[in-house]
Structures are given as C-alpha cells and as structure tokens.
Amino acid sequence: xxxxxxxxxxxxxxxxxxxxxxxxxxxxxxxxxxxxxxxxxxxxxxxxxxxxxxxxxxxxxxxxxxxxxxxxxxxxxxxxxxxxxxxxxxxxxxxxxxxxxxxxxxxxxxx
Amino acid sequence: xxxxxxxxxxxxxxxxxxxxxxxxxxxxxxxxxxxxxxxxxxxxxxxxxxxxxxxxxxxxxxxxxxxxxxxxxxxxxxxxxxxxxxxxxxxxxxxxxxxxxxxxxxxxxxxxxxxx
Numbered sequence: 466x467x468x469x470x471x472x473x474x475x476x477x478x479x480x481x482x483x484x485x486x487x488x489x490x491x492x493x494x495x496x497x498x499x500x501x502x503x504x505x506x507x508x509x510x511x512x513x514x515x516x517x518x519x520x521x522x523x524x525x526x527x528x529x530x531x532x533x534x535x536x537x538x539x540x541x542x543x544x545x546x547x548x549x550x551x552x553x554x555x556x557x558x559x560x561x562x563x564x565x566x567x568x569x570x571x572x573x574x575x576x
Numbered sequence: 577x578x579x580x581x582x583x584x585x586x587x588x589x590x591x592x593x594x595x596x597x598x599x600x601x602x603x604x605x606x607x608x609x610x611x612x613x614x615x616x617x618x619x620x621x622x623x624x625x626x627x628x629x630x631x632x633x634x635x636x637x638x639x640x641x642x643x644x645x646x647x648x649x650x651x652x653x654x655x656x657x658x659x660x661x662x663x664x665x666x667x668x669x670x671x672x673x674x675x676x677x678x679x680x681x682x683x684x685x686x687x688x689x690x691x692x
Binding site: 469471498500506507508510513553555562564565567568 | 617
C-alpha cells in the first residue's frame with residue numbers, strides 16, 4: 466500500500482529561524498494536503514496542492530508539490546511561537562477523498 | 577458555520593467494556609471519515625462514508641469495531657469489547673466533494689479514549 470514518510474520527526478528552532486518539513490510518498494499522488502495540529506488539538510487544514518510543481522504561499526508559509534507529484538514540503542520563514550504544533554501531510558492517492566497521513570513533524574519554537 | 581461535533585470528548589472504560597462515539601459532520605458535507613490517532617502519529621483512516629454508504633472500511637477491525645451512518649448525516653463508531661490497545665484519540669472528519677475535485681477535510685475535536 467501507499468507509504469508516506471515525513472521528516473524530520475522533531476524540529477526545535479529559535480524564534481526567528483526558518484523551518485522546513487518534507488513529505489515523501491512511495492507512489493504518485495493526485496494531491497497533497499497539509500494540516501497543523503496544536504498540542505491537545507485536532508488537525509486543521511492549511512492547504513491543498515494538486516498540480517505538478519505547484520507552489521503556494523500563505524504569509525510566512527510556503528508549500529511546494531514536487532514535479533513528480535511524489536513529494537512535498539512546507540517551509541516557514543522566521544518562525545514565531547504561534548507556529549508551535551505538529552505539521553502533517555495527507556497524501557491523496559487514486560481513491561478519491563482518501564488521505565494517507567505522514568507521522569508528522571513536531572515543531573517547537575524557543576522564544 | 578458550526579464545525580464537526582464529536583461526543584464524548586473523553587471516555588475512560590475498563591477493558592472488555594463496550595464504548596460508542598458520536599459524530600455530527602458539517603451541514604451539507606456528504607463524506608464522513610473516522611480516524612484513529614495514536615500519540616505521536618498521524619491519523620489513520622478507519623472508515624469513510626459517502627452519504628450513508630461505507631465506501632472504504634478496509635482498515636476497520638471488524639471483529640470488534642462497527643460503524644453506522646444511517647441517514648447519511650450523523651455517525652456512530654462502536655468498539656465491543658474494548659482492549660487496552662484501543663486507547664487513542666478517535667477523530668471524525670467531514671468533507672464536501674466538489675466538481676473541481678478539490679476537497680478539504682474538516683476535523684472534529686476528537687474523543688480521547690482510555691482503556692484500563
């Protein structure tokens with residue numbers, strides 16, 4: 466079946482530093498979605514990428530979808546303490562609506 | 577717009593007891609998902625409904641887990657009997673299938689289950 470790997474598992478940064486998490490799939494994807502989960506909270510949708518090579522920005526967050534549609538990245542510029550949480554990628558395969566989630570990257574930001 | 581509602585938020589039971597979780601999706605969302613999330617892991621799909629039809633239940637341990645969405649709106653997930661390893665957060669999500677193929681899953685707050 467489809468396997469989704471996310472790296473790194475943990476990332477500790479000083480406030481103001483940049484942060485990147487990577488998501489890699491064993492199969493070609495129809496789309497990829499990114500979610501953020503605050504400690505004790507539930508996953509909250511951030512963005513969906515569909516096109517090969519797509520790049521989208523949301524303020525300090527930049528999302529990329531690889532040319533082969535098998536990997537993706539989320540980059541945060543100048544992290545803030547409000548960025549703390551776990552970032553998950555959800556990989557969409559051939560079955561419409563079904564997402565396979567990575568294990569997440571836990572981001573901690575030291576003020 | 578109200579979000580996905582789940583109840584109870586927390587549940588503590590002894591092993592071998594039954595337990596049920598309830599989910600009310602966002603109004604108009606035809607797709608409903610039940611996920612299991614273990615500590616430090618991503619959500620794992622248990623079952624997905626399109627309206628009242630279970631279209632993907634391949635990951636549901638059917639010997640002890642059951643789910644229903646009788647009228648295509650609310651859903652219930654049941655475990656009987658519960659085992660120690662079932663301790664986890666059970667998340668419900670809903671989405672609206674669009675003609676453009678773009679779909680966002682909205683998650684509820686989850687039910688945190690502890691089996692003693």
